[in-house]
Amino acid sequence: MNVLIxxxxxxxxxxxxxxxxxxxxxxxxxxxxxxSDWYYTHSELLPNVDSMILIINERKIYTYSDAFIHVLTNINKKFYPVLTLKILPRIIRDNVYKLIAKYRKRIVRKKTCDIPTRSQQEYFL
Incomplete structure (x- = not known):
C-alpha cells in the first residue's frame, strides 16, 4: 500500500x-x-516533518519535492516525465517546495471544506 499524508x-x-x-x-x-488515527499510529515514521509525506510499501519514505514528484508518478504513468525534475539538485527543489508551502494559505483561499464523494472516500484511510 502507498500512502500520501x-x-x-x-x-x-x-x-x-x-x-x-x-x-x-x-x-x-x-x-x-x-x-487521522492512521497517522497517529504510524507517526514514528517521520516525526516533525513539515511536508506532505509519501510512504511506498511501508519501506520507502519521500518528503518535500520528492514526495510531490513520486506522488504524481505513482498515481499515473502519464506523469512519468515529472521525474525529469530530479535533474535539479534536491536542495533547489526542496527550497522551492518550502517557499510555496510557506505562502500556501495566501495562494489558495477557500472558505468551505470539501466533502469527498463515495467514490473518493475509498482512497482515504
Missing part, C-alpha cells in the same frame, strides 16, 4: 489531493491527513 487544513494541499484522486490509476494508493 497531507495537511488536511491546507486548501492548497486539499486541492492537490483532489487532483490526485481525479488522476489516480493506482488501486493501492491511499490518502490520509496529519490528524
Amino acid at each position: 497531507f495537511d488536511g487544513e491546507c486548501n492548497m494541499c486539499s486541492a492537490f489531493v483532489r487532483f490526485v484522486i481525479k488522476n489516480n490509476k493506482n488501486r493501492d494508493f491511499r490518502i490520509t491527513d496529519f490528524n
Whole structure:
C-alpha cells in the first residue's frame, strides 16, 4: 500500500489531493491527513516533518519535492516525465517546495471544506 499524508487544513494541499484522486490509476494508493488515527499510529515514521509525506510499501519514505514528484508518478504513468525534475539538485527543489508551502494559505483561499464523494472516500484511510 502507498500512502500520501497531507495537511488536511491546507486548501492548497486539499486541492492537490483532489487532483490526485481525479488522476489516480493506482488501486493501492491511499490518502490520509496529519490528524487521522492512521497517522497517529504510524507517526514514528517521520516525526516533525513539515511536508506532505509519501510512504511506498511501508519501506520507502519521500518528503518535500520528492514526495510531490513520486506522488504524481505513482498515481499515473502519464506523469512519468515529472521525474525529469530530479535533474535539479534536491536542495533547489526542496527550497522551492518550502517557499510555496510557506505562502500556501495566501495562494489558495477557500472558505468551505470539501466533502469527498463515495467514490473518493475509498482512497482515504
